Amino acid sequence: MTSNNSKNSFVGCEFTLYPMSDNFVDIILSALDEVDTSTVWMETDDVSTCIRGKMVHVYDITQAIFLHAAKTGKHVAMSGTFGVGCPCDTTDDVFLSEEDEPKNISKIKEINQKAGCKFALYPMGEKDYIEKIQEQVNLSKHRGVEVSPTHYATRLDGDVKDIFKTLHESFDQVQQAVSHVTMTFTISANSPSNQ
Amino acid sequence: MTSNNSKNSFVGCEFTLYPMSDNFVDIILSALDEVDTSTVWMETDDVSTCIRGKMVHVYDITQAIFLHAAKTGKHVAMSGTFGVGCPCDTTDDVFLSEEDEPKNISKIKEINQKAGCKFALYPMGEKDYIEKIQEQVNLSKHRGVEVSPTHYATRLDGDVKDIFKTLHESFDQVQQAVSHVTMTFTISANSPSNQ
Numbered sequence: 110m111t112s113n114n115s116k117n118s119f120v121g122c123e124f125t126l127y128p129m130s131d132n133f134v135d136i137i138l139s140a141l142d143e144v145d146t147s148t149v150w151m152e153t154d155d156v157s158t159c160i161r162g163k164m165v166h167v168y169d170i171t172q173a174i175f176l177h178a179a180k181t182g183k184h185v186a187m188s189g190t191f192g193v194g195c196p197c198d199t200t201d202d203v204f205l206s207e208e209d210e211p212k213n214i215s216k217i218k219e220i221n222q223k224a225g226c227k228f229a230l231y232p233m234g235e236k237d238y239i240e241k242i243q244e245q246v247n248l249s250k251h252r253g254v255e256v257s258p259t260h261y262a263t264r265l266d267g268d269v270k271d272i273f274k275t276l277h278e279s280f281d282q283v284q285q286a287v288s289h290v291t292m293t294f295t296i297s298a299n300s301p302s303n304q
Numbered sequence: 305m306t307s308n309n310s311k312n313s314f315v316g317c318e319f320t321l322y323p324m325s326d327n328f329v330d331i332i333l334s335a336l337d338e339v340d341t342s343t344v345w346m347e348t349d350d351v352s353t354c355i356r357g358k359m360v361h362v363y364d365i366t367q368a369i370f371l372h373a374a375k376t377g378k379h380v381a382m383s384g385t386f387g388v389g390c391p392c393d394t395t396d397d398v399f400l401s402e403e404d405e406p407k408n409i410s411k412i413k414e415i416n417q418k419a420g421c422k423f424a425l426y427p428m429g430e431k432d433y434i435e436k437i438q439e440q441v442n443l444s445k446h447r448g449v450e451v452s453p454t455h456y457a458t459r460l461d462g463d464v465k466d467i468f469k470t471l472h473e474s475f476d477q478v479q480q481a482v483s484h485v486t487m488t489f490t491i492s493a494n495s496p497s498n499q
Contacts, residue, residue: 121455123457125490127322128324129322129323129325129326130325131324154420155420155492156420156422156459156491156492159454186322186351188383190456190488196434225350225351226351227318227352229385229486231426231486233428233433234433235429236429239391259354260316260354260393260397261316261390264351291424295320295351295383297350297351300350302349303350
């Protein structure tokens with residue numbers, strides 16, 4: 110890891126999977142069991158899970174965990190924060206796999222799952238952060254997901270894979286321009302409000 | 305609302321309550337039923353709930369909703385984002401109650417509930433944002449909650465009322481110094497990991 114690249118060399122995500130079911134433990138453990146997490150550092154406690162590694166794997170794994178839980182048909186949500194380049198961060202607790210290909214694509218290929226998602230981008234330490242956010246929100250309109258404004262966030266509706274692609278690309282684009290970027294997201298599937 | 309004060313005149317919170325139970329709908333509706341939300345503007349969709357009003361009421365209501373859900377004994381979590389002073393925000397969808405006293409204190413007084421919480425403060429548009437965060441994280445050590453560092457967040461453990469007091473005071477202190485501030489949080493109670 111060179112100092113020039115270190116700000117963007119790894120991405121983290123702190124997230125929690127929420128199955129609204131008495132069987133929440135089984136749903137979480139079964140989803141984790143189906144997902145290849147060998148490409149990142151990972152730690153779970155009673156509040157959340159943290160993964161740290163290459164950006165491609167962080168998005169691949171969060172998407173796969175959500176999809177394997179949602180395919181149970183239960184109302185499932187995931188809330189979390191993606192982060193990159195925090196100047197206070199260390200390079201401890203990171204695994205940078207040599208692998209560049211996402212490992213979970215083949216197992217989720219057949220899962221078609223609609224969801225609603227709200228996300229917000231926070232480019233840190235920049236006076237013109239609003240412009241950096243707006244450039245990305247405009248871009249999201251071209252990715253096969255329905256985009257709508259809400260207070261404090263942008264809403265995306267569509268297939269889960271299209272939603273995660275939008276999150277990933279928006280985050281990637283902003284972090285190329287700004288060293289420290291945070292993105293919050295909440296994604297929800299199978300809500301009885303939609304049935 | 306004068307233009308001088310408008311940046312701090314109302315606070316919003318976008319949050320979701322997650323009861324890990326087959327009875328999640330009942331738990332959410334019962335909690336809402338016990339909480340006086342008349343002091344804020346409020347809207348719920350299938351992904352999250354947004355409330356906007358005076359800071360004191362926004363913290364009072366989120367705390368009360370979480371406590372009334374957690375007292376069922378079910379594993380319950382809440383994730384969300386508090387925000388103030390976004391330069392893109394409007395004063396639409398806000399209710400500024402004339403009331404200054406939190407309305408839900410008496411009904412939660414008897415609820416003693418332990419929880420774990422992770423939160424992160426994001427002062428926007430400031431080059432010295434790291435210092436602004438660290439000042440607050442140091443302060444939290446004096447509020448009767450156990451404070452520990454984690455990746456991307458600070459962890460608080462203790463009674464739910466002490467945790468919300470810490471969140472509220474930290475947010476308030478930073479927003480007095482920085483016009484646009486965001487705070488993410490995830491709070492979790494009755495997790496089987498702790499039993």
